[in-house]
Amino acid sequence: VRTPRRRRRRIPPGVLAPLFADCSAVPELRDAFMRTLFDPPRAAVARMLDNAQARGDLRGDIDRDLALDMLGSLVHYRALFGHAAISADDVQHAVEALLGRIAADYPALVAHSQDVMSGGHLHS
Template identity: 40%
Template sequence: MPRSSPRPDGATRRAGRKKDPQIDQAVLRATLDMLEEAGYAGTSISAVASRTGVYRPAIYRRWPSKQHLVAEAVASVLGQEPTPDTGDLRADLLTGLGTLVDAFTSTSVSRILPALVADLAHRPMLRREFLDAVFQSRRASTARRLRAAAERGDIRPDFDMEFVLDALAAPVYYRALFGHGPVTPAVTEQSVDLVLASLQPR
């Protein structure tokens, strides 16, 4: 099958995608293992192909570049619907942010995220796809819980949603990116409690 042609920004559409979910999962798992062992710079499609026994053309049909492959591997770890809706907003927010803590402390995501973000800066279309797949979907999940809490009267309704979403997750991402402090459940509790204090009904 011919490979799809490149787009102007270097991204391509993935031809023949998702024909064999088992191959997809094996390649993503191998990619995460490679990232853990060799880091972002040491991970390559050739190495992943060798580890999985999947031919390189089959991988390229699914992921046209290393950046596409690593971006989806990271997305598979971070998840897209992290915040549940139990009716207890604080508990739900802690659960949602807790998935970030788990990902950043139990996998190599926090170590490779800076290099991936730097690479995505030069690939605007892939960057947009990655943000939509990971960050925007996670934010939408949390936004729905905040709106439901506002409708119940648990928090005031007149708040800046985008700022609140930023404020909730920023300390975790900041520490993961710069490594100046540990990413711990205590950080998520401080973030959630600080934000909820500002959202108390007047």
């Protein structure tokens, strides 16, 4: 049984760059910006990478911080500069490109993901 996704609040286009610019000159504001908008999703993805590595889905020699930066960079770059929209397909392609290099067995990981998405078994 799937539970509904929690509704995510999104920052409207064109807001992130001016907000960060306003906060960047004042250390307390910059810290609050990072704690509120940057750190929580980064921590969630870090936990996901740690769990995947502990299960053996990811190679043991990956640079986790670099993987985190690579996963977030497309979204943050496009949100910050607003030069191009970010679609779910864009994110999927970026994740697939990265996972193709850091997964212990990428084809098996894809097969497992497809099985889970189709209502199959969960990871043991």
